[in-house]
Amino acid sequence: MAGSMDSGTIAVIDYGMGNLRSVSKALEHVAGGKPVIVTSDPAVVAAAERVVFPGQGAMPDCMAELDARGLRAAVLQAAREKPFLGICVGEQMLFQHSDEGDVPALGIFPGNVVRFPDDRMALPSGERLKVPHMGWNEVRQTPHALWNGITDGARFYFVHSYFVQPADPALVKGTCDYGVPFTCAVGRDNIFAVQFHPEKSARDGLQLLKNFVEWHP
């Protein structure tokens, strides 16, 4: 294993917010033998070739745990210099502020995280749209290497009550619709981040993860 840290390691950042097994197993499935390491060690994150930043649960807890484990600096550095994939709350945390718990986030991207608006959560038929937005929804793509081999409009698995509103439209790499249109994928340079769960999105989700593993931004 010595020396393997600079030879293709994929670090999945663990800050204690739930199960990362699905993410790491899905990555292993497509990584072609590259090591996948679930870690809360900033040194391992710094040495990795690429970094996956998942997240689940409530945003204030995620931010608190990230700081409690001394991982903020490692995340910020990885987001500056290597292929970086944010998932779910790991996408939301890249922005400036979240309405969930009214907390500041990492501020890598301009914009905020907001909740599905209660007054729009109904279909014309009168049927109520439930929150969390849970299940498989269609994603409209903006061209990006991570969509390679995935049909525009393909469905991915979502489970969330909040979503990002980027202040810069150039960040938007995918959109979805649930009561309101919303951004579900963002990217810039070496960073790509999604609101849905590629690790739970069957074949298309695995394809996106494979694209990330092979991505050279």
Added chain:
Amino acid sequence: MLAKRIIPCLDVTAGRVVKGTNFVDLRDAGDPIEIARRYDEQGADEVTFLDITASSDQRDIILHIVEACAEQVFIPLTVGGGVRKVEDVRRLLNAGADKVSMNTAAVQNPDLVFDASSKVGSQCIVVAIDAKQVAQGRWHVFTHGGRNDTGLDAIEWAKRVESLGAGEILLTSMDRDGTKNGFDLALTRGVSDAVGIPVIASGGVGNLQHLADGVSEGRADAVLAASIFHFGEYTVRQAKEYMAARGIEVRL
């Protein structure tokens, strides 16, 4: 548009999938991982494992099944049965479950719903409600496989668990479960219209029309079935094609 979900349910005991009627006459339906993988290939939107193990010394078997499943099946996995403490929830999530379902323990200790959802997030917490009709338009929550009437009104209980932090409700009609006569649509619609979280309809599916009715008339966000899929009567894909032909949004 968000697709309505079709969820095959696997009753698991001693490491095998079984299916019976009213908890008797269990028939062996196979290896849980193999079956989950087959459903994934057919386009299932999620898979639910229900651990119906009676003895506590076999409880850990389900953890190994969940672990193995998470390595091979890349769709959401819900696990229920025997969940009594936040620690049980954590262990199942750490093994690879995406959601954990609680039933009797939530009735006996509603704080469990609040504590668990506070710790791991509402999106991971499913409350299973077993309901039985007690009068026209009225259903009570039952526990212990339908033997024990808690006296709780099913619709009021659904609203309560939503306020405690449940992220989803798995609603089973005890009157219909195992009958193949279709969902209790009045119950399903009553609960689904009363809460702002997704509702999974369960109990009574005997054909594809029943699944479609659960969504269009019952207004369920997802439909769950076991035996019609296990014994090869229908594939999940056939169910989806049937629903799509009736104008229901599904993932094909």
